[in-house]
Amino acid sequence: MHPVARTPDEWRELLTAVSERPFRAAQVFRWIHQRGVMDPSAMTDLGRGLRERLGELGLSDPLTVREVRRSRDGTRKLLLEVRGGGLVECVLIPMSRPGADEEDADAAAASLDPDDVPNSRERVTLCISTQHGCAMGCVFCASGRAGLQRGLGPEEIVAQVLIAKRYLTPEEDLRNLVFMGMGEPLQHYEVTRRAIELITHPDGLGMSPRRITVSSVGLVGGIRRLGEDFAGKVGLAISLHAPDNETRSRLIPINERYPVEELMRALRAYPLPRRRRITIEYTLIDGVNASLDHARRLAILLRGLRVKVNLIPMNPVEGAGLTAPPAAAVAAFRAHLHAAGVSCFVRVRRGDDVDAACGQLALKGEPIRLRRGRPAD
Template sequence: MRSTSLHPVARLPEEWSASLAARGERSFTAKQVFHWIHRRGVLDPAAMTNLPARLREHLAAEGLGEVLTPERIHRSEDGTRKLLLRLRDGATIETVLLPAVSGPGSQAQLDADAAAGDDDEDDDEAGAAPRVRVTQCISTQVGCAMGCSFCASGVAGLKRHLGAEEIAGQVLLGRAMLEEGEELRNVVYMGMGEPLHNYEATARSLRLLTHPEGINLSTRRVTVSTSGLVPEIARLGADFGGQIALAISLHAADDATRSALMPINRKYPLDELLAALRAYPLPRRRRITIEYTLVAGQNDDPAEARRMAKLLRGLPVKINLIPMNPIEASSLGPPGQDRVAAFQEVLTQAGYSCFVRRRRGDDVSAACGQLVLLGARPKVRRAVG
């Protein structure tokens, strides 16, 4: 174990056990420390009142404390909150809280559950007061290296990876900022950055967030979205037994169009990506979420929908269509509603569960594809062809 080289917030219980045992601490203190951090969300050692003073001093000396600070909160008219977070080195990232403002079973909740790959039925306790379910969209990198033409996060390129403590820390902070009656339901790795490009930190954060001694999120409530890093998809499936929900940013059904929109396709073309999806050890009754951003004049023709229906045949998937959210760095835009409806109809008639993602938080640039590195200077990307 390398617990001494890990940030305290990134340590798992067994790593706390090893590091504290080496100091002669009692065995149960490891669980106490992990509980304080990941169950109670307390990162100030001075507030960990059931720990010995000497241990609290040691934790402070090790650097245990807040890993990110909320600098600005943008509240959308639809209840979405976008948080601008400042990291210890001065860099900034964004995370988004998406409440289902109309309660369980509402269209807003269906939208949030679809975004999260949530196929489960309502499991609120019988007779309990209805809770507002919240989906949190978190970031894994400062910037992004993928360069997708419809996404603002990669405008300035990749600045650095986030540590596992910074990824999980977004959820600790987001949970602390929930409002009365809200419940953190889903966590989606769909913010700034490509999660599988930062695989080690992403995987560790998944273990932290789903650990039964911590927040204890169900793996069915956690979705990792990827632009298609084939080796890492296989690694995620092997490391977590397929239990982590997988979302694929597809955005085209032929290599030429996808490579124009998503440079990663030149390295991992569609045949390799589809082979990785077929090999993913998906549990029974679970589906892969296919994300498809509709870009006017680029990938919104019904013929492309027919190609996608053929491409995905035999895979357990559901499809989220996302009319492109405008970004400053691109002249591209969404198709009209009739075009969206026609695209959806082709896929529905082909037998797929196909949803159109409702735009949430776009008035504060918190919608899909709009999260951006603070201070990044946009270089306008123009339509292809």
């Protein structure tokens, strides 16, 4: 196990086995997860022998920063090299800025935390990856074009947070964490669960679970486990993108395994704390899923659910052959949902000039097309 993936209890067991005092475990964990220090020689309050042991255990940064791209809107995309080669990406997204729209207000309202301490620093959301590539094959998303290369370890997921914090300015505050980067977080659920437990541990980063959202294409078993393990405190976002099985299966092949009806049952059973809602992500694609009939069916499908709908006009993805509807069509779709009593907003495009917007996280690959017929298992 990589040292960054160890919990304080696991550190205590490991260190006491080599005659170190138990309190050293908390010190080591804080050095790694609070201060982001991966060099044992810099852990100045540890004895020389312990620092040498940590070096022998392979304590080092699990990821290497290869490039940082800054968008004109302040979004920063970090390209990180994984062990064995290959790149994954995480994105720092400023939430408050001049002209901030209802998306920011809605996101803030959805993540209210009773332990909040008001401050004047600019709020930033970090979008992180859980896999190198993706096996889900969603046709509007660049991440799956090369398929799944491998899942990330919990240390590589946590390292994205630790590394990204180094790129915050003193005026910025990392407020929210979204598992919405490359990969399907619930495909390797145990890894995602451990990463969340490390990120929320009070002796480490100490992030509130209420500030974390996990996005899934709808792996029903993983949704149930996430709700059970974290009592609904971790936010849930679902990549729905269509209100019917025929359209959704063309866009998201896994829908043939977990059809819309089964997914809706899982959402109704998800344990939502008071004032929380499930986010429904809906990419609007011209000529595919953006008609008023789609809006009408979506409103019917979501009736009775505590949800907010995040409408995402299709972002440019090279080779996809898919485009966003005209602005008037987007506005009409949104207006129909509002009239039906569905809370919704249109996501503001951020980071698209550095390929950091929704659906753009991936290396260049072969063109992608709408699937027809049964997907591979």
